[in-house]
Amino acid sequence: MSTEAAAARGGGSATANGAPVLQAKNLTKRYGKVTAIDGSDLELYPNEILAVIGDNGAGKSSLIKALSGALIPDSGEIYLDGQQVHFRTPMDARSAGIETVYQTLAVAPGLDIADNLFLGREERRPGVLGSVFRMLDRKHMRSEAKRHMNELGVATLQNIGQAVESLSGGQRQAVAVARSAAFGSKVVILDEPTAALGVKEGNRVLQLIRDVRDRGLPVILISHNMPHVFEVADRIHIQRLGRRATVITPKSHSMSEAVAIMTGAAPPPPHSA
Amino acid sequence: MTTATADFDVRRHDSLGLRIQHVLHANPVLGPLAVLIVAIIAFSIVNSRFFSAPNLSLVLAQVTVIATLALGQTLVILTAGIDLSAGAIAVFSSILMANFCTKLNMPGLLALLLGFACGTAMGAVNGALVTRIKLPPFIVTLGTLTIFFSLNSVVSRSETVRGSDMPDLMTWTGTTIPIGNFRLTYGSIIMLALFAYFFYALSSTAWGKHVYATGDDIEAARLAGIQTSRVLFSVYTVAGLLYAVAGWILIGRLASASPNVGVDYNLDSITAVVLGGTSLFGGRGSVLGTLIGALIVGVFRNGLQLAGVEVVWQGFAIGLLVLIAVSLDQWIRKVKT
Numbered sequence: 263m264s265t266e267a268a269a270a271r272g273g274g275s276a277t278a279n280g281a282p283v284l285q286a287k288n289l290t291k292r293y294g295k296v297t298a299i300d301g302s303d304l305e306l307y308p309n310e311i312l313a314v315i316g317d318n319g320a321g322k323s324s325l326i327k328a329l330s331g332a333l334i335p336d337s338g339e340i341y342l343d344g345q346q347v348h349f350r351t352p353m354d355a356r357s358a359g360i361e362t363v364y365q366t367l368a369v370a371p372g373l374d375i376a377d378n379l380f381l382g383r384e385e386r387r388p389g390v391l392g393s394v395f396r397m398l399d400r401k402h403m404r405s406e407a408k409r410h411m412n413e414l415g416v417a418t419l420q421n422i423g424q425a426v427e428s429l430s431g432g433q434r435q436a437v438a439v440a441r442s443a444a445f446g447s448k449v450v451i452l453d454e455p456t457a458a459l460g461v462k463e464g465n466r467v468l469q470l471i472r473d474v475r476d477r478g479l480p481v482i483l484i485s486h487n488m489p490h491v492f493e494v495a496d497r498i499h500i501q502r503l504g505r506r507a508t509v510i511t512p513k514s515h516s517m518s519e520a521v522a523i524m525t526g527a528a529p530p531p532p533h534s535a
Numbered sequence: 536m537t538t539a540t541a542d543f544d545v546r547r548h549d550s551l552g553l554r555i556q557h558v559l560h561a562n563p564v565l566g567p568l569a570v571l572i573v574a575i576i577a578f579s580i581v582n583s584r585f586f587s588a589p590n591l592s593l594v595l596a597q598v599t600v601i602a603t604l605a606l607g608q609t610l611v612i613l614t615a616g617i618d619l620s621a622g623a624i625a626v627f628s629s630i631l632m633a634n635f636c637t638k639l640n641m642p643g644l645l646a647l648l649l650g651f652a653c654g655t656a657m658g659a660v661n662g663a664l665v666t667r668i669k670l671p672p673f674i675v676t677l678g679t680l681t682i683f684f685s686l687n688s689v690v691s692r693s694e695t696v697r698g699s700d701m702p703d704l705m706t707w708t709g710t711t712i713p714i715g716n717f718r719l720t721y722g723s724i725i726m727l728a729l730f731a732y733f734f735y736a737l738s739s740t741a742w743g744k745h746v747y748a749t750g751d752d753i754e755a756a757r758l759a760g761i762q763t764s765r766v767l768f769s770v771y772t773v774a775g776l777l778y779a780v781a782g783w784i785l786i787g788r789l790a791s792a793s794p795n796v797g798v799d800y801n802l803d804s805i806t807a808v809v810l811g812g813t814s815l816f817g818g819r820g821s822v823l824g825t826l827i828g829a830l831i832v833g834v835f836r837n838g839l840q841l842a843g844v845e846v847v848w849q850g851f852a853i854g855l856l857v858l859i860a861v862s863l864d865q866w867i868r869k870v871k872t
Contacts, residue, residue: 352758352760353760356760362758364758369752369755369759370747370748370751370752370755370756370759370818371751371752371818372747372748372750372751372818372819373744373747373748373751377744378759381744381748381756381759381760381761382745382756382759382760382761383760384741384744386741395735396740396741396742397739397740398739398740398741398744400739425560425561428557428560
């Protein structure tokens with residue numbers, strides 16, 4: 263990511279200047295006669311939190327799946343840092359630097375925090391121990407895990423060897439977000455990260471999302487929770503009937519206006535962001 | 536912790552029951568270990584012959600085959616599966632090895648390795664059916680259990696092969712090394728070495744972490760980038776190899792290869808796994824627990840016998856233990872968060 267562009271845009275203030283980090287053009291996906299995405303566009307700029315909202319069936323989860331490699335679009339293009347990319351699996355997107363935290367919380371409850379952070383990309387010990395005996399470098403993974411958690415200010419998780427299932431919902435979400443922030447080099451996508459949380463924990467996770475952005479990773483946030491969206495989003499992408507209806511900002515529109523556009527009760531205004 | 540930008544509550548004080556629950560949750564081996572120690576002490580008081588070197592040697596020799604089977608079973612159960620064909624693969628492998636020697640006049644080593652390959656292949660069949668056709672492990676292994684036992688009868692013609700008709704290597708697992716009055720069989724040494732190896736593999740390699748993650752929540756594991764089908768396939772295949780090794784140990788133990796043993800080995804292996812604190816729901820447990828679980832079965836059978844309890848009641852006692860173990864597992868899993 264270009265740090266100058268990020269600096270020029272002044273840390274999270276929302277204007278659609280500069281080159282997008284992630285861009286989707288005219289994406290389409292059909293399942294038989296059902297059209298899930300119908301020529302949808304999306305732009306994510308450096309240092310922003312882009313919320314994606316939409317009614318059920320508006321195609322927001324299909325759109326996000328296309329961006330995270332979980333779905334292959336029928337047509338349309340995806341650009342990452344200006345380069346066209348073709349994701350066939352979630353691993354493709356991940357190795358390109360796009361980390362996704364799924365709604366179903368991709369954590370293994372029985373494993374500890376460090377194991378979860380490194381799940382699927384474990385590090386081995388150097389030398390013969392690693393190459394022949396395939397021994398994991400536990401010490402290093404634990405200290406790295408601790409560092410990542412501390413960087414995000416999740417300081418009360420003192421024991422990095424604690425099983426994830428012994429954590430609260432918000433703490434688990436923190437682990438999942440920390441993992442995406444630790445390994446995502448370009449983009450972090452969060453699917454309904456506050457859906458299962460109480461008010462207090464929801465707010466903490468929102469703070470975590472801001473921290474991720476402030477560390478220089480742009481975030482796509484999918485959420486049904488309008489107050490949360492309006493609290494953290496720099497721009498709000500409204501998806502309707504399989505395509506992007508418009509993009510607004512929390513300053514340009516109110517929550518009820520956004521809902522009206524989302525449900526079709528009000529005509530979509532031209533892009534205000 | 537007020538300085539943190541996003542701090543989360545720390546656990547408050549818990550009652551004694553909850554604390555025990557948490558300790559057992561964090562160290563699932565403690566429960567089975569306590570049962571084993573109490574059982575050993577109790578049986579030693581009831582009959583002084585129990586805690587003698589010859590008798591303990593016997594207990595260890597008796598549990599060796601079941602423990603080896605239970606090791607493979609543990610891997611499968613950790614992935615939230617179950618392998619009903621464990622005993623069938625072991626017995627069929629032993630029959631194949633024996634017949635390779637006697638009917639095809641193969642040298643011992645070749646027959647042994649070929650037998651291992653057959654066991655591995657049978658495990659791979661289970662793995663392929665579970666991962667490719669996506670059938671539930673219970674159904675898959677119920678089917679292969681019946682098929683392997685049937686093939687076993689065809690190949691063996693229901694005849695037992697005597698150990699004296701086979702090369703020495705085949706019955707080597709039954710030979711003993713005396714350590715004082717204690718007599719350790721080579722089979723037991725192999726079994727213990729396998730447990731040590733898989734203890735390492737499960738706790739210290741990426742494969743081990745993936746086995747736990749797959750059993751814990753297969754969808755989460757997949758989303759984390761783990762190739763869960765590959766993990767499952769490897770587990771069933773490796774389990775097949777372990778069952779074949781158990782078959783070899785079985786030949787040494789019986790000094791023969793008999794097609795008619797092992798009918799209850801499947802359930803015994805599952806019993807050992809469950810008693811060892813490994814959860815049938817997957818993702819939780821350890822091979823150390825399984826070793827202890829197998830020893831509990833052996834100690835109970837032997838101890839009850841020495842205490843003069845009739846054989847029919849031994850099964851009753853072990854069944855009761857299993858129910859208690861599963862109930863305990865349910866309770867431990869309900870840890871409040």
